[in-house]
Amino acid sequence: MASRPTGSLIHLNEPETLETKQYEVPEPEPGAVVTEVVRANVCGSELHIWRGHHPEVKEGVLGHEVLCRVSELGDGVETDYAGQPIEEGDIVAPVYYITCQKCSSCLNGEFHLCQNAYRYWSKPPEEPPHFHGTFATHYYIHPNQYFYKIPEGLDKKIAAGANCALSQVMFGLDETGVEYGDVVLVQGAGGLGLNAIAVANEQGAETIVVEGVDGRIERAKEFGVDHVIDFREHDTVDARAERVRELTDGIGADVAVEVAGVPEAFAEGIYLLRDGGRYLEMGNVNPGHVAEFDPGTLTRKSIDITAVVRYNPWYLHKALTFLADNAEQYPYEDLIDAEFDLMDVDEALAKSDSREITRAALVPPHEHKE
Amino acid sequence: MASRPTGSLIHLNEPETLETKQYEVPEPEPGAVVTEVVRANVCGSELHIWRGHHPEVKEGVLGHEVLCRVSELGDGVETDYAGQPIEEGDIVAPVYYITCQKCSSCLNGEFHLCQNAYRYWSKPPEEPPHFHGTFATHYYIHPNQYFYKIPEGLDKKIAAGANCALSQVMFGLDETGVEYGDVVLVQGAGGLGLNAIAVANEQGAETIVVEGVDGRIERAKEFGVDHVIDFREHDTVDARAERVRELTDGIGADVAVEVAGVPEAFAEGIYLLRDGGRYLEMGNVNPGHVAEFDPGTLTRKSIDITAVVRYNPWYLHKALTFLADNAEQYPYEDLIDAEFDLMDVDEALAKSDSREITRAALVPPHEHKE
Amino acid sequence: MASRPTGSLIHLNEPETLETKQYEVPEPEPGAVVTEVVRANVCGSELHIWRGHHPEVKEGVLGHEVLCRVSELGDGVETDYAGQPIEEGDIVAPVYYITCQKCSSCLNGEFHLCQNAYRYWSKPPEEPPHFHGTFATHYYIHPNQYFYKIPEGLDKKIAAGANCALSQVMFGLDETGVEYGDVVLVQGAGGLGLNAIAVANEQGAETIVVEGVDGRIERAKEFGVDHVIDFREHDTVDARAERVRELTDGIGADVAVEVAGVPEAFAEGIYLLRDGGRYLEMGNVNPGHVAEFDPGTLTRKSIDITAVVRYNPWYLHKALTFLADNAEQYPYEDLIDAEFDLMDVDEALAKSDSREITRAALVPPHEHKE
Amino acid sequence: MASRPTGSLIHLNEPETLETKQYEVPEPEPGAVVTEVVRANVCGSELHIWRGHHPEVKEGVLGHEVLCRVSELGDGVETDYAGQPIEEGDIVAPVYYITCQKCSSCLNGEFHLCQNAYRYWSKPPEEPPHFHGTFATHYYIHPNQYFYKIPEGLDKKIAAGANCALSQVMFGLDETGVEYGDVVLVQGAGGLGLNAIAVANEQGAETIVVEGVDGRIERAKEFGVDHVIDFREHDTVDARAERVRELTDGIGADVAVEVAGVPEAFAEGIYLLRDGGRYLEMGNVNPGHVAEFDPGTLTRKSIDITAVVRYNPWYLHKALTFLADNAEQYPYEDLIDAEFDLMDVDEALAKSDSREITRAALVPPHEHKE
Numbered sequence A, B, C, D: 001m002a003s004r005p006t007g008s009l010i011h012l013n014e015p016e017t018l019e020t021k022q023y024e025v026p027e028p029e030p031g032a033v034v035t036e037v038v039r040a041n042v043c044g045s046e047l048h049i050w051r052g053h054h055p056e057v058k059e060g061v062l063g064h065e066v067l068c069r070v071s072e073l074g075d076g077v078e079t080d081y082a083g084q085p086i087e088e089g090d091i092v093a094p095v096y097y098i099t100c101q102k103c104s105s106c107l108n109g110e111f112h113l114c115q116n117a118y119r120y121w122s123k124p125p126e127e128p129p130h131f132h133g134t135f136a137t138h139y140y141i142h143p144n145q146y147f148y149k150i151p152e153g154l155d156k157k158i159a160a161g162a163n164c165a166l167s168q169v170m171f172g173l174d175e176t177g178v179e180y181g182d183v184v185l186v187q188g189a190g191g192l193g194l195n196a197i198a199v200a201n202e203q204g205a206e207t208i209v210v211e212g213v214d215g216r217i218e219r220a221k222e223f224g225v226d227h228v229i230d231f232r233e234h235d236t237v238d239a240r241a242e243r244v245r246e247l248t249d250g251i252g253a254d255v256a257v258e259v260a261g262v263p264e265a266f267a268e269g270i271y272l273l274r275d276g277g278r279y280l281e282m283g284n285v286n287p288g289h290v291a292e293f294d295p296g297t298l299t300r301k302s303i304d305i306t307a308v309v310r311y312n313p314w315y316l317h318k319a320l321t322f323l324a325d326n327a328e329q330y331p332y333e334d335l336i337d338a339e340f341d342l343m344d345v346d347e348a349l350a351k352s353d354s355r356e357i358t359r360a361a362l363v364p365p366h367e368h369k370e
């Protein structure tokens, strides 16, 4: 057997302390794919862990948003998960978790809730196949880990984040059920929020965003939002609820999407919705942060709540198709506002943490920054 | 025109102060029905108002659960709302609210949320047709107020409460979606809870009740519950969640039904459900009572919440049919444990309030108690 | 009581033989509205009856698509069915049938299938309130017959047909479930088909029409269709199925909409759909015309079929809103290509029957043609 | 490497001509399981192929209903598809097809329609792993082919057929949506029909069967059917429709299930359903057999049709659970009325074909017949 190449990965030893580790790039087992990382994004969950705020995870290989170049195909891998032929050199986007098909969630056909989703992510880097995260030069796609070739012509910069926010938004909105003519209110114009605005737009909805930061408000407008409620101006829940009613013939929003990520936003949403409205909760992902919630109002208004944390893996294909169809219409390329060499990951995380930049991409040495 | 009969109604002048008022029984307008009350039940919402705990309602005609005898039919009324021919003397159960067909909720086909549901209930008794409540000798069924003849052979004692708990439970469980084999956990074995147990049973579900009062636990067993979690024994949320997992191969309940009516119960439910579980909120109906709620856990577990406060009016027909089919199987007749002459309503309310009795029926003078 | 005005209506005495009859315009009963006809359209169902092709209906008052001016409001009518205040002189569009709330269909909440939908339509004109059809100077809107004020600024010419094709199409597509990115194939570019193209477009679908008449193909393009399959060119079911696969990566359409109105089109649809596709049947409305159908192919492809014949009445409000939002984008005003004085109804029907014109409007003497 | 055992399989060389072939039992690849057959059932599809009636399949390894004993586990196989630990000697039931996760159907989450379902079934027996069918001593379970340990205490005789009729029935009824109180009409009391009766029963439905053979009528009663329509007595579609209306207050069935397997039965169903009814088509599985169908009646009655041909693979787990819960209530053990040595498969097929027996089981030499 010829000698194997060596790759590097970024390991969090303890909060805010990263180390570059090197391992031999493994051969793919049957059903797996070995790849080179083309670019990886810094997402909120990496920041959360890096800061030490995650209740359990204090160390590990970082990174989940990624675009990869296929370098070796395991036995039996002839196509991507859309049935497109795949070969070395193809650029693919992987789902960042696996679906085991065998846990209690998979047994209900709820693949987005696979109990073993992070089976490999949680392994220490010493354990083969080592390349468990995307802040690295290589990435190992496991058997039963969905991946898709990116559509022809789709900008890599745009495609690298499709496996996180957009896929989840499309899944969440489908689970919630948006209909033509619905008023969809989005709480927060971060990455999830902007995607929610774009998708709801394309589904024929009217959109409202609740936001209080100028740059984010501008961005929301570029993503086609119809109305903005600036919470610096409408600075109480009552005032915002009143403003929503003004915009909706006194009725309230048909759908609200919580992507602000604070418990109070969740509690607020039910006041912004119409009676019988539907609420999509996606922003609060860290257990243990509570807000005062009024179930009596929930009941009186008879609101339905849907909560989603990931997505059924084939939604990544829908997301890539959405980007291919709509990337010219929405300024997706502007969402990444900084690129760093992979080895400058400390700087990328620090600047992201200080909000000096919004969203950073990491580019390994074998790639050229754009 | 011949002189009209006179009827009596019970009016709440101020908290805990009732007055009997008398009015001429009106003639029915087209589409309406004038009835004599056969029996009316005392429900939690009357107690709530009577005590003065309702934030807005401090006076009015009381009563919403009722069985009536048709005395006069308005023009055009030839059948009940199931198309069954109707005539004087027939015993009918009315829905306790109206559906206006014209408000923003009715415009969505969400009749259970009609914005004008209580249009007539809120009118002062002086205003015709006076008989707006069921603690009375007569009751006026308005146009667009659904009513159904009770099925042949169905015990009146049982049928009188069908328009409240059972109708709402059947609607709520349908909205939530119970499937054969689901584990349905019911938080609280009051009226709503017992009905939820019986209906889930008949839908092929396995049932668990969380309760802490001996009499209520006994009753739940009589209504066919499969497992009891006594919260005196399992006295923390964690302990109850652990017990649910023991009963469900470590997974959690597929469906939970909140009918305890305290905000903490709502907050607890998400810990008793499996990932991807469905939660039906019905018990907390009074806005303004909050509990600490953890949306991060909701999201991580990706639970769907459905809240219902009334029901689409045709569910009363389903409820009456359910009772006709299953009254022998479940001890519905035991749910009413005290009967009072209508004029002893003070005693009925006081004894209900002190929990000396569970559920009282009021019988007007023209009827015989059973 | 002042003397009542007299109005005229067009009665079909026997196939192809019309007679103008005159009756006193009735006063509205409680809940009803008396109107003057502003304009009424000639639809396929009138032609069908006029020709004598309807198996049972050989006589009667014709007309169901209409725009009306309110002349008298019955007791209790203060708003339209969207809660908008209504007064004399307002222009309204009525649903062309009633929903009785009491039949076996209404008892299931399936108002679109009300067993008594045509209760009044079928009455002879001698029987009050006489004005049962819209080919007339006046039209009587019954209690429980939904009607809506037309949105400000909406062209009357466009609004007059909303209560038929567009309302049904919006209901049918909602029942079928169109999602962003679906390929929706429409069999036939008549009135239903053009509306289906426009609505599917606005819901984010990609559209294909199967058509073989030049003028209709042009119209489909103006209504935004993405692809045309000309059945003169693709002149077998196999050829059309092959063409659909070419347009859909070899897969077939996600949704097909049968609005050609011939049984063979229904049988064909299952070959144009992908495995697991959804089929909306609306075009074949006359029982007794059969085609050879292959249920084995239906099963192997596991296609779901939804059939709709009317719509839940509140969809007329959605349709009027859709027109107000999109009338500038699609050439709805061109769909009516001929106007006739009401008294020239013979000519209007004859020219419609010979296909000399596509869609005619009838304008009563008290109105000005546009 | 030790020498491998040899196994036998039954191959159809041409219609009605079987040959026993012998191959070395293969080692399992990663993710696969090698098993010994415990028993295999003769199902209608094998008879269809054996007779030469299948339009394309004229040869091949027969058999799809089976119970197996695990003999070797491929790398990575530690549990069944419900997460239960698995080891040599365990008795398992496999789904009879695979789900590839990558075809256009799997890409929609419609695993029951996997385009590659029969990828291995269609391979010639010469090609490893040889044991593609269940009329054999051994059976090879592929990676991505679901299998489940049978529940403790469940009779093997009963469990062997769970992967066909019952799994499909449970899936089909869920897709169709049966609610408590629905009237479910089953067209035909064969294997699918009896299962449909039992499941609908447990879901709280009222059941009607249309059948004309005494033995099958008896069986339907044992499986709990509420009403029988004997088509020898009610010998026209009109007469059967009339009888259904008599049993349903003049309305028709809420749900009908086509499991008679003749095109005329499919065409008949729409007359037996109520307006707005739901139709589950499962019986007609062979394309190319047509019946005259009236889409105008379908539309007027606005019936929804769901067609299913297989099931999402996790329904096999639901089916096994259903049997474990209900096998004492329904005489499932009587459905197999004859057992044959595997080598007497000619006799088994001939007697099945002549209807001398209803359903045969084949038992390999290494097993004892029961």
Ligand SMILES: [Zn+2]
Residues within 6 Å of the ligand: A043, A044, A045, A064, A065, A164, A165
């Ligand atoms: Zn991310």
Ligand SMILES: [Zn+2]
Residues within 6 Å of the ligand: A099, A100, A101, A102, A103, A104, A105, A106, A113, A114, A115, A116, A117
């Ligand atoms: Zn899993």
Ligand SMILES: [Zn+2]
Residues within 6 Å of the ligand: B043, B044, B045, B064, B065, B164, B165
């Ligand atoms: Zn009540």
Ligand SMILES: [Zn+2]
Residues within 6 Å of the ligand: B099, B100, B101, B102, B103, B104, B105, B106, B113, B114, B115, B116, B117
């Ligand atoms: Zn209303």
Ligand SMILES: [Zn+2]
Residues within 6 Å of the ligand: C099, C100, C101, C102, C103, C104, C105, C106, C113, C114, C115, C116, C117
């Ligand atoms: Zn009706």
Ligand SMILES: [Zn+2]
Residues within 6 Å of the ligand: C043, C044, C045, C064, C065, C164, C165
């Ligand atoms: Zn029309």
Ligand SMILES: [Zn+2]
Residues within 6 Å of the ligand: D099, D100, D101, D102, D103, D104, D105, D106, D113, D114, D115, D116, D117
């Ligand atoms: Zn597949």
Ligand SMILES: [Zn+2]
Residues within 6 Å of the ligand: D043, D044, D045, D064, D065, D164, D165
């Ligand atoms: Zn079978």
